Amino acid sequence: MKLLNSLGLESYKRNMHKKLLALAICVCTFGFVFSVQAQESVIGTQLKVSSDTIFLKRFRSERTQELVQLYQAQIEQYRLYEDQYITAKAEHKKLQTLSSLEQAVQATQRVMKSRAQVLITYFELLQASVDESQGIELVTKQRISDELTEEVNLLKAHLGRIEAAQDRDSLQVMTDEFELINENIQLRGYRALALLSISELQTVHDKSKLVLSDIQAYHKTSSPSAQTQARYNRAYLETERALLSANATLQKTAEEVAVDDRVTDRDSYTNTMNKLQPTFSQLKQVLGFLEELLRI
Amino acid sequence: MNQYNQDQTVFANQEPLLEDLEKVQSPLPEQPVEPKKPPKLLFIAAAAVLVLVASLAIIFLLQPKNPVATLPTPSPQTEIPVELTPLEARISSLEEDLDSADPTRLPFLLPPVDYEIVLD
Numbered sequence: 001m002k003l004l005n006s007l008g009l010e011s012y013k014r015n016m017h018k019k020l021l022a023l024a025i026c027v028c029t030f031g032f033v034f035s036v037q038a039q040e041s042v043i044g045t046q047l048k049v050s051s052d053t054i055f056l057k058r059f060r061s062e063r064t065q066e067l068v069q070l071y072q073a074q075i076e077q078y079r080l081y082e083d084q085y086i087t088a089k090a091e092h093k094k095l096q097t098l099s100s101l102e103q104a105v106q107a108t109q110r111v112m113k114s115r116a117q118v119l120i121t122y123f124e125l126l127q128a129s130v131d132e133s134q135g136i137e138l139v140t141k142q143r144i145s146d147e148l149t150e151e152v153n154l155l156k157a158h159l160g161r162i163e164a165a166q167d168r169d170s171l172q173v174m175t176d177e178f179e180l181i182n183e184n185i186q187l188r189g190y191r192a193l194a195l196l197s198i199s200e201l202q203t204v205h206d207k208s209k210l211v212l213s214d215i216q217a218y219h220k221t222s223s224p225s226a227q228t229q230a231r232y233n234r235a236y237l238e239t240e241r242a243l244l245s246a247n248a249t250l251q252k253t254a255e256e257v258a259v260d261d262r263v264t265d266r267d268s269y270t271n272t273m274n275k276l277q278p279t280f281s282q283l284k285q286v287l288g289f290l291e292e293l294l295r296i
Numbered sequence: 297m298n299q300y301n302q303d304q305t306v307f308a309n310q311e312p313l314l315e316d317l318e319k320v321q322s323p324l325p326e327q328p329v330e331p332k333k334p335p336k337l338l339f340i341a342a343a344a345v346l347v348l349v350a351s352l353a354i355i356f357l358l359q360p361k362n363p364v365a366t367l368p369t370p371s372p373q374t375e376i377p378v379e380l381t382p383l384e385a386r387i388s389s390l391e392e393d394l395d396s397a398d399p400t401r402l403p404f405l406l407p408p409v410d411y412e413i414v415l416d
Contacts, residue, residue, distance in 0.1 A: 071407075078409060089415065108415045115409045122407050168415050175414045182411050189406045200397035204390055211386050218383065266405070273399040283394055290387050 059125070061132055067125040074121055078114040085111040101168070108171050109162060112178075116159040119185065123152045126192045135202025135250075136195055140258045144195055147188045154181055187261075190269040194257045201279060202250050205243060208286050212239055215293050231296060239289040246282040253279075 059068050088107035092100040127148035130141060158174070158181055165171050219232050253276060256262040263269050380388060 075407060075409075082410060085413065104415060108413065111410075112413055115413065118407050118409055171415050178411075178413070185406065185411075193405070197397065197399050200393070201399070204394045204397060207386070207390055207393075211383065211390065214386075215383060276399040280394070280397070280399055287387055287391050287394065291384075294381075294383055294387075 059129065061128070064125060064128050064132070067121060067128060071118065071121045071125060074114070074118045078111070078118050081107070081111040081114045105168050105171060109165060112162045112171070112174055113159060116155050116162060120152055120155045120159065123148050123155065123185075123189070126189065126196075127152070129196055130192055133196060133199040133203075135199035135206065136254070137258075140195065140254070144188075144192050144258070148192060151184060151188050154184070186265045187263075190265060191257060191261070191263045194263045194269050194272050195254065197273060197276065198250055198254045198257065201246075201276065201283060202254070204283050205246050205250060205286075208283065208290065209243055211290055212236070212243070212293075215290065219293075228296070232293070235289065235293050235296065239286060239293065242282050242286045242289065246279050246286065249276070249279045249282075 059065055085104075085107040088100070088104040092104035094100075127145055130136070130145050130148065133141065136144075158177060161177070162171075162174050165174055216232075216236060224232060253272065257272060263272055
């Protein structure tokens with residue numbers, strides 16, 4: 001009996017060890033997954049903050065900062081109304097009662113109003129940004145600014161009519177009206193956005209050119225030897241060549257956008273931005289050259 | 297061929313083997329039983345759990361307490377280290393401007409709203 005007992009105890013202990021080991025492995029696996037998720041969450045937060053910072057860096061004046069804050073509050077409100085609109089519309093489709101119709105009409109009107117408010121603020125923000133931008137020709141800047149003002153006025157009038165709409169038929173009229181307005185929203189909005197991106201690169205180009213001429217002046221004050229001066233000259237030439245090339249691409253793209261109406265929607269805007277990537281790299285190279293010039 | 301003892305008298309003197317197990321004596325002399333040491337595996341598992349708990353605690357401590365992104369106040373001038381010369385500072389500022397003007401990041405897009413709201 002003792003033998004059997006001792007055999008049973010040994011087996012029990014072995015089972016306990018196995019269970020403990022399994023438990024430890026489970027805890028480790030759970031902990032690993034949890035820690036990876038925690039790290040991903042931290043990285044995600046950092047990316048979000050970084051992305052927001054990049055977005056807001058473009059709006060530096062007090063006016064644009066105010067508009068950004070208003071826009072963010074309005075888009076949050078819009079999200080809420082959009083959810084209510086989706087729910088009310090689905091319920092009406094399912095129930096087909098007068099009450100569900102009433103709910104759906106009210107929710108649709110609310111979300112239409114909210115959308116118009118979001119777009120009005122966004123176009124005001126665009127207009128303010130265009131007005132403050134430095135790298136766009138004055139004539140083009142004025143034309144784009146006028147277009148954006150017109151768009152804001154159209155949206156405000158549309159908002160007034162939505163507020164006056166009382167039934168589903170009037171809301172249907174508003175849907176049709178917005179379809180027409182939307183064509184201009186896409187065209188004018190993306191055109192302004194493309195020009196803003198070009199203007200930012202153009203500003204970097206113009207300022208880099210000024211820095212180059214200041215570096216040249218600084219080098220002259222140090223009375224370099226003939227050999228060093230020859231080295232400087234070769235470096236100036238390469239930097240000027242890169243600047244010229246970047247400027248030519250920027251001018252050509254700006255003309256395509258402002259005069260030839262190449263940007264009409266999101267796809268054409270994205271294509272234009274992709275075309276600007278080599279210019280962006282070239283300007284990066286120019287800044288590298290300028291840093292090197294200071295170290296020669 | 298038979299390997300067993302054929303003498304039946306010897307067999308009669310013998311007691312049945314399984315009648316009293318307690319009388320069966322172990323061929324080896326009894327030794328004091330030493331307490332068994334816990335297996336190494338248990339130590340390894342415990343160490344793994346400890347390391348895990350410690351790493352989790354470090355991760356939680358390193359996590360920012362307020363992760364919600366807030367609106368930064370506008371800063372017209374970028375922070376420039378003191379040791380930079382004016383020309384170096386200008387180039388550094390231009391680098392920051394260029395980074396925020398990266399055309400492929402596309403932070404500028406039209407608002408993410410439903411452009412086809414319709415009741416029916």
